[in-house]
Amino acid sequence: MNNYRLTIAYDGSRYSGWQRQGNTENTVQGRIETALTEIFGHKIEINGSGRTDAGTHALAQTASFRADTEMPTEKLMDEVNRLLPGDIAVTAFDPAPERFHARLSVTGKTYAYRLWTAVYPNVFERKFVYHLGKPLNIAEMKRSAALLCREADFIGYSSLKKSKKSTVRTVRSIEVLELGPEVRLVFNGDGFLYNMVRIMAGTLVEVGLGKRSAESVAVPFETLDRADAGETLPAHGLTLVNVEY
Amino acid sequence: MNNYRLTIAYDGSRYSGWQRQGNTENTVQGRIETALTEIFGHKIEINGSGRTDAGTHALAQTASFRADTEMPTEKLMDEVNRLLPGDIAVTAFDPAPERFHARLSVTGKTYAYRLWTAVYPNVFERKFVYHLGKPLNIAEMKRSAALLCREADFIGYSSLKKSKKSTVRTVRSIEVLELGPEVRLVFNGDGFLYNMVRIMAGTLVEVGLGKRSAESVAVPFETLDRADAGETLPAHGLTLVNVEY
Numbered sequence: 001m002n003n004y005r006l007t008i009a010y011d012g013s014r015y016s017g018w019q020r021q022g023n024t025e026n027t028v029q030g031r032i033e034t035a036l037t038e039i040f041g042h043k044i045e046i047n048g049s050g051r052t053d054a055g056t057h058a059l060a061q062t063a064s065f066r067a068d069t070e071m072p073t074e075k076l077m078d079e080v081n082r083l084l085p086g087d088i089a090v091t092a093f094d095p096a097p098e099r100f101h102a103r104l105s106v107t108g109k110t111y112a113y114r115l116w117t118a119v120y121p122n123v124f125e126r127k128f129v130y131h132l133g134k135p136l137n138i139a140e141m142k143r144s145a146a147l148l149c150r151e152a153d154f155i156g157y158s159s160l161k162k163s164k165k166s167t168v169r170t171v172r173s174i175e176v177l178e179l180g181p182e183v184r185l186v187f188n189g190d191g192f193l194y195n196m197v198r199i200m201a202g203t204l205v206e207v208g209l210g211k212r213s214a215e216s217v218a219v220p221f222e223t224l225d226r227a228d229a230g231e232t233l234p235a236h237g238l239t240l241v242n243v244e245y
Numbered sequence: 246m247n248n249y250r251l252t253i254a255y256d257g258s259r260y261s262g263w264q265r266q267g268n269t270e271n272t273v274q275g276r277i278e279t280a281l282t283e284i285f286g287h288k289i290e291i292n293g294s295g296r297t298d299a300g301t302h303a304l305a306q307t308a309s310f311r312a313d314t315e316m317p318t319e320k321l322m323d324e325v326n327r328l329l330p331g332d333i334a335v336t337a338f339d340p341a342p343e344r345f346h347a348r349l350s351v352t353g354k355t356y357a358y359r360l361w362t363a364v365y366p367n368v369f370e371r372k373f374v375y376h377l378g379k380p381l382n383i384a385e386m387k388r389s390a391a392l393l394c395r396e397a398d399f400i401g402y403s404s405l406k407k408s409k410k411s412t413v414r415t416v417r418s419i420e421v422l423e424l425g426p427e428v429r430l431v432f433n434g435d436g437f438l439y440n441m442v443r444i445m446a447g448t449l450v451e452v453g454l455g456k457r458s459a460e461s462v463a464v465p466f467e468t469l470d471r472a473d474a475g476e477t478l479p480a481h482g483l484t485l486v487n488v489e490y
Contacts, residue, residue, distance in 0.1 A: 009368045086366055086368065091363070123254045
């Protein structure tokens with residue numbers, strides 16, 4: 001059996017997230033599996049690097065699967081893109097080492113949360129940015145962002161109720177980029193809990209709007225209480241940018 | 246009467262172009278006039294810098310109109326954006342000098358034609374780029390582009406059958422930019438004839454694909470024959486980037 005690694009871009013607007021759910025076809029994973037199943041002539045199941053929420057996008061999600069074929073990967077990539085809808089694209093279709101697994105082999109991920117601060121909307125990227133419509137105090141947000149970069153129990157920055165597994169994660173860096181009227185928050189870490197990026201982004205926005213102090217973002221690490229973090233921002237502002245192996 | 250200048254961004258995908266046509270509401274001009282008419286309480290007609298084709302976009306189209314009101318322009322801008330659909334935005338609403346007219350005062354325009362050369366589609370910007378799916382010879386395209394920069398009769402690079410008005414235009418610059426898998430052609434000139442940018446872009450693409458020589462792009466200036474230029478590329482790859490005054 002050959003092992004394959006897919007790199008996948010998607011506009012998540014009309015999907016119920018990455019992960020296949022029973023028989024519903026309205027997931028990115030489901031659409032890709034349907035296309036691959038048609039190409040290979042038997043059922044193909046793929047392993048993604050992790051879930052993305054309904055409405056969230058990906059510039060480079062990854063997935064792996066095993067299959068036998070003589071077809072070269074260039075041909076496989078053309079075929080799968082021919083079968084996929086216009087809002088999902090396989091941007092790389094590569095042979096992978098035998099032991100590669102898109103979820104189990106992950107060493108890090110990068111997400112971007114995109115905020116649009118102008119009063120007028122961004123007509124071209126309105127599906128990919130959250131229209132805040134207000135200016136942000138970038139200096140204060142950068143101070144806060146530095147306080148979020150740590151190895152810690154991030155359960156207070158998650159929508160998880162309880163977890164049997166460890167909720168300790170390492171956030172390595174958070175960039176606060178000013179790109180014209182867009183403020184882009186770029187999060188890199190070894191992994192992120194459910195809703196963790198959207199809650200960190202919401203908390204940083206509250207700092208940027210002067211609704212809370214820069215220092216207050218450290219409180220959830222002490223209390224482990226979701227109520228001490230900021231609001232969960234909408235899914236459509238979030239993009240999975242990269243997965244590291 | 247106050248004179249106003251609007252700067253307007255639009256995703257032209259679902260419109261029949263800029264220019265209002267009779268009673269149809271499916272134009273960008275029509276949508277903006279409807280919103281302004283509601284704000285001012287009487288019929289408002291605006292003058293755009295020029296038409297854009299059905300399906301073509303604008304980053305900064307301009308328009309002017311006269312009206313009387315005590316309302317400050319910040320408030321007017323908020324109101325008009327509240328009334329406009331999400332794919333049209335007024336990005337600046339400014340008082341203009343008495344003699345300013347968005348069409349008659351134009352001194353230059355910049356258009357971008359965006360080509361996507363990767364075999365896979367651009368899922369995020371698929372409405373704004375033309376998916377060519379093939380590599381282009383950029384050096385040859387740059388040689389050709391330089392030959393198109395001139396003051397000349399551009400009737401051969403237009404879909405106009407005949408014209409009573411002058412069809413002499415000056416193309417000042419054409420940049421050929423490589424932005425990852427995107428090749429962006431940026432045209433600046435004193436004005437452009439009907440379909441002129443889309444035909445120049447189509448001709449440059451034929452050069453980039455090796456279908457014609459770089460030198461051949463000068464032929465339509467001699468023959469004034471549309472048949473000697475390349476094909477008209479689709480409207481959705483074209484964006485009006487800027488209007489100069």
